[in-house]
Amino acid sequence: QVQLQEAGPRVVKPSETLSLTCTVSGGSIVSFYWSWIRQSPRKGLEWIGYVSYIETKYNPSLKDRVSISMDTSKKQLSMRLTSVTAADTAVYYCARDRSLSAWFEPWGQGALVTVSS
Amino acid sequence: QSALTQPASVSGSPGQSITISCTGTSSDVGGDNFVSWYQQHPGKAPKVVIYEVTVRPSGVSTRFSGSKSGNTASLTISGLQAEDEADYYCCSFTADKTRIFGGGTKLTVL
Numbered sequence: 001q002v003q004l005q006e007a008g009p010r011v012v013k014p015s016e017t018l019s020l021t022c023t024v025s026g027g028s029i030v031s032f033y034w035s036w037i038r039q040s041p042r043k044g045l046e047w048i049g050y051v052s053y054i055e056t057k058y059n060p061s062l063k064d065r066v067s068i069s070m071d072t073s074k075k076q077l078s079m080r081l082t083s084v085t086a087a088d089t090a091v092y093y094c095a096r097d098r099s100l101s102a103w104f105e106p107w108g109q110g111a112l113v114t115v116s117s
Numbered sequence: 118q119s120a121l122t123q124p125a126s127v128s129g130s131p132g133q134s135i136t137i138s139c140t141g142t143s144s145d146v147g148g149d150n151f152v153s154w155y156q157q158h159p160g161k162a163p164k165v166v167i168y169e170v171t172v173r174p175s176g177v178s179t180r181f182s183g184s185k186s187g188n189t190a191s192l193t194i195s196g197l198q199a200e201d202e203a204d205y206y207c208c209s210f211t212a213d214k215t216r217i218f219g220g221g222t223k224l225t226v227l
Contacts, residue, residue: 035216044120045155045163045206045218057214093162102210103153103168110162 002027004094004108011114018084018113022077022094029075033097035104036068036079040090050097084115121207121219128225134195137222139207140188145217147188151210154192158203202226
């Protein structure tokens, strides 16, 4: 079955860029939509955005700072969030997004990223 | 984009039924039938228990059911069991094709 694994630096300095990758195994990457979702104690679950072979879409509250892309040759998704602050400290998940139905399954195990100097 | 409204906590005794509400607007919950529910145990990733308002994924207990009326969706868990104690989140498709989550509800099994 499809499995997802997030990877990337776990500590990022304020004002710098947070970068994560998500490796997809056990299934096709081009046939689906893929979302990034984060969870902080303060805000609960927050949808960041999705990528597919044909389009991307972002949360309006983050769209000026976030970009999500797909590398089909590596079967990887990437997420970059610029100008981070302490408010961006969260567990970041990637998940397969069932496009129009907008439900997520499976999820990666999550990556805790802390913004700190 | 404000989070969907869920009660912060609900509780019930083993064997009882509980319902968690999720209130949005006509631009999200009240629009299409694309509301999903997630169960999250401490330290674990969320797991879908209901999608498209009423559909239960394979492997999810029949004790979980979903419904919707107007701008409010609901998750009902019948025959509460200790293992149901977790956080529950709703999520909706929106009119501009984004997704929005609820604030989450902590379920305590007494």
